[in-house]
Amino acid sequence: MVKQERAERTRRAVLLAAAGTFADTGFESASLVDISRRAGVSKGALYFHFVSKQALADGVRAAAGREIGSAALRALRAGGPALQDLIDFTHELARLLREDVVVRAGVQLGRLGHGPRRTGPADLPDADATWRSLTAVVRRLLGRAAEAGELRPGTDRRAAAELLTTVAAGQVLLAAEDVGRLRPEAVRGIWTAVLPALVPDGRCAAYRI
Amino acid sequence: MVKQERAERTRRAVLLAAAGTFADTGFESASLVDISRRAGVSKGALYFHFVSKQALADGVRAAAGREIGSAALRALRAGGPALQDLIDFTHELARLLREDVVVRAGVQLGRLGHGPRRTGPADLPDADATWRSLTAVVRRLLGRAAEAGELRPGTDRRAAAELLTTVAAGQVLLAAEDVGRLRPEAVRGIWTAVLPALVPDGRCAAYRI
Missing domain, CATH: 1.10.10.60 (Homeodomain-like)
Structure with a gap:
């Protein structure tokens, strides 16, 4: 033992x-x-x-995936207003990428997915699967926000979830060049620009971005 | 000769x-x-x-940067309603990434910027500089749109430019996993979600997204 x-x-x-x-x-x-x-x-x-070094890289990616998965579960269980939970989740992702070297390295290694697709061990999701599951979490939180009447009428939740996931991916890519992209102020900047598309006029101030 | x-x-x-x-x-x-x-x-x-192979990679990246730079110049000279020019520019970038192997490989190589920053030849901008200049083009087109009264009053142009550049970076990263992210429909999906944040209520239909 x-x-x-x-x-x-x-x-x-x-x-x-x-x-x-x-x-x-x-x-x-x-x-x-x-x-x-x-x-x-x-x-x-x-x-x-x-x-092998490849096995180590797979181990780091799998550990990073587990951390991100835990953060997603916490967000789904937070029970606040759903859009606020989503905003908080994006800050938590940025924090993990800033402060947790396993998450940062794991996501960067995911970006190395060039060349022919390797078939990894069964417990290792490919990078695309990770992004798809992130999109699913975002869509679920947006669905809850819609049910609670938080969203602007007519919001295309599918398109909004794609947008927010694409933004998250963009921050990961740009953070490799300039880690300042992951500061809370940078995340707030994104929400300043996105939130007016999601909530009715005058409701932006109801959220801590 | x-x-x-x-x-x-x-x-x-x-x-x-x-x-x-x-x-x-x-x-x-x-x-x-x-x-x-x-x-x-x-x-x-x-x-x-x-x-060397590194010199070849630098050559491909420089050529990709020139193609993207030309597309940006064309967008700045298009002279249509500025927001439409910006939308068209994002479609053109997606097309270049889909169809031009030099652009695709060059941008993917930019993503390889792991490890200590290499000091390249003077004519080779680092990947961060490329993204910064892309942000500048987006900001300029948004500035023109604001002057022409196309934007929702109170739009934070700086934040919007950051958002749109981050989205472009995200599409580049996700396209490495799934090139379908670069289809015109995917670009339209992004604009469906973003446009309501940028233009006054009811003005979305004025644009070809």
Whole structure:
């Protein structure tokens, strides 16, 4: 049991070190030796958990996906006015991308999906599936907002959900160039521009953006 | 003179072959031998123009930047109602990304900007500069639209320009997973959701989205 715990701790340390290394130097330049050193484990211990750099990248992506999934679940359970929950969720995503190196590296690695589509392990959703599930969460919160009469009459919820997901993807891409795009003020700027399309005239002030 | 023309033709063939190879297999997997074969030139001829795979990637990115820059200039000179010119510009960008392999590969390579920032040749803008100049074009067209009374009173043009650029970046990222995101219908979906935030009530129908 203690052995299992130690193995789990080692695995987490390796993932964290891998995420930090990928984020600092990129996937191509990252070496397994650097990662094992950074994690404070032997190369043998690293190989016990991850057979290759690709397996490490998959592990980081899966961990990032779990974090984002948890944040989405929290948003769906928040129980506030639905549009406010959606706004808060976008701030939480930006915070995760700013502060959690595993999330940041995982999402950046998702962006590396060039070349022929690799068939990964069954528990590893491809990047497109992650975006689709994010769109589904956004659409569900917009659906609740519509039911509660929060939305401007005639709002195309499908189009609005696509828009908001595309904005989230854009922030991820632009954040790779300039992490300032993830500051709370930047997220507020987006909502300043989007909110008038979603709520009836004069209702923007009802939300903390 | 004829020699110079031939050299220019070879250079273009190599760039096109490189873009196709990067788009098909990704930067990492692309080999200079494959690219020279695809271009129908010797490896020596390829090296005469591009000293490394990185130089080829820089060449593709610069060419993509020039295409996007030309499209922006055309949009600024179109002289229609400014908001319509902006809508048309987003369709033109999506078309370039769909149909022009150099643009697609160049933008995808821009997304590869992981690792420490490389200092490139002076004529090669970094990806962030490209996005900033795109934001400037969008802001200028929105400024004209505001002057012409096309915009909803009180529209925050800065925030709207950031939003639209972020949406464009998001489409680029998501298109890497699913090129359907660049279809005209997808672009129309975005405008369906955004336009109500930009124009006064009832004015959406005045635009071809």
